[in-house]
Amino acid sequence: MKMEGLKNLPEAPISLLSTLVNKTGSWRNIKPVFVEKTAPCIDACPSHILIPHYIDRILRGTIDEAAEILLKDNPFPSITGRVCPHFCEGKCNRGEYDDSVSIREIERYLGDYIVNKKWKDSLKEQQNAKKIAIVGSGPAGLSCAHFLRNFGYKVIVFEKEDEPGGVLRYGIPEYRLPKVIVKKEIDALLREGIEIRTGTTLGKDISLDDLEANYDAVFLGTGAILERKMNIPGxxxxxxxxxxxxxxxxxxxxxxxxxxxxxxxxxxxxxxxxxxxxxxxxxxxxxxxxxxxxxxxxxxx
Ligand code: SF4
Incomplete structure (x- = not known):
């Protein structure tokens, strides 16, 4: 019999027979089967961050190890630690007992530790000769840039606005995500060796043909800024x-x-x-x- 969680535990068996021979009654007949499963918080997180793993390292006091685990799946934890809708917490097992673990707050603490310690500066791996163009410096473009850079690629990001960050800078209000945090994360990318060319619009200052001719690969991360029309008068x-x-x-x-x-x-x-x-x-x-x-x-x- 599989026990799938606290909500569907099997009924407790009661021995109606004598326990003279079998001293422990009949309950031993029901033997739980333990199944290795992905923690529900990891499953619920869109980045599938290994949440229990890095929290465990924080508890042990090995913060750098925790940072390393978190950064593998999430390049901007000081940002998600402030604005992510924390899907993980809705599935936290601890919620079955009292309250979910405040995973997003822990992520914010660790994210701030990472940017303040300039921890990402040491992440760059060996260079390779390939050059990648990324259009758009929102979360998708910057994440792509970070991971490719750490695989050793030369990365150039093109952004049409005067400042990089896309929706992080222009779409999320200051009271939820201070610009200083966005700047710290972007400064860390610049220190990684990523080049960002602002004020450059695809289709006006550069064309897709140019990018395809001059780069080994092109990533388009221009965002989903078109809003749905209501089709009502006025x-x-x-x-x-x-x-x-x-x-x-x-x-x-x-x-x-x-x-x-x-x-x-x-x-x-x-x-x-x-x-x-x-x-x-x-x-x-x-x-x-x-x-x-x-x-x-x-x-x-
Ligand atoms: S708060 Fe962090 S761990 Fe939770 S869903 Fe968001 S990114 Fe994933």
């Missing part, structure tokens, strides 16, 4: 959420007055609503379904 007068957050990041909207409606129940809508509140607006969230069905993570709502 939509052309609305400002899109990511555009609004970008304008605020650039300091173009220092404050706002009056009543504002935010349409949608996702994480971007919550970021917009909370940013508007901080700028001085009276904010109403308009969502087509119930609050329980809002796709934003609960702590944001």
């Amino acid at each position: 939509e052309e007068y609305l400002i899109e959420g990511l555009n609004f957050l970008k304008e605020v990041s650039l300091g173009k909207i220092p404050d706002v007055k009056g009543k504002y409606g935010v349409i949608g129940g996702g994480n971007v809508a919550m970021d917009v609503a909370r940013t508007l509140l901080r700028l001085g607006a009276e904010v109403y969230i308009l969502y087509r379904r119930t609050e329980n069905e809002m796709p934003a993570i609960t702590e944001e709502i």
Whole structure:
């Protein structure tokens, strides 16, 4: 009989017979089978970080070993340690007893240790002759750049904005992810030897043909910035959420007055609503379904 978890433990057997011969009764007839499984937190994490492994190293006081384990799967833990919706915690076994382990907070602690100690500087491996072009310096482009660089490739990142970081810099509000943290992570990439060329737009300053001709491989990490249309009259007068957050990041909207409606129940809508509140607006969230069905993570709502 397999025991799949605490919720479906088999009923405890009761011996109705004499235990004179079999002193221990009949319970020995049921023998649990232990199955090696991936920890549910690892399974739930999109990067499949070996969470129990690095927490174990922290408990033992070997922080550098913990950092090494974490960085294998997550190049920017000081960022995810602040903004990840922590899917891992929702599946934490400890939640069956009381509360889940605060995995994201531990990740943040370890991530800050890594960037402050400039730990990643020692990660570069042997050079090889191949040259890779990466278009876009958001999380996908920068992660790709970090891993390829540490495999020894020469990596050049092209970014159309004046500053690298993509959605990390222009899409996530300062109160959730301070720009200084993004800068520290990007500075670490520059020290790894990654080159970032800002103010360079694909299709205008460089073409895909040029990149294919001059590089051994090209990675396109331009992001998913097109927002879904609602197809309602007057939509052309609305400002899109990511555009609004970008304008605020650039300091173009220092404050706002009056009543504002935010349409949608996702994480971007919550970021917009909370940013508007901080700028001085009276904010109403308009969502087509119930609050329980809002796709934003609960702590944001
Ligand atoms: S906080 Fe996010 S990135 Fe970190 S372990 Fe949990 S799910 Fe993975």
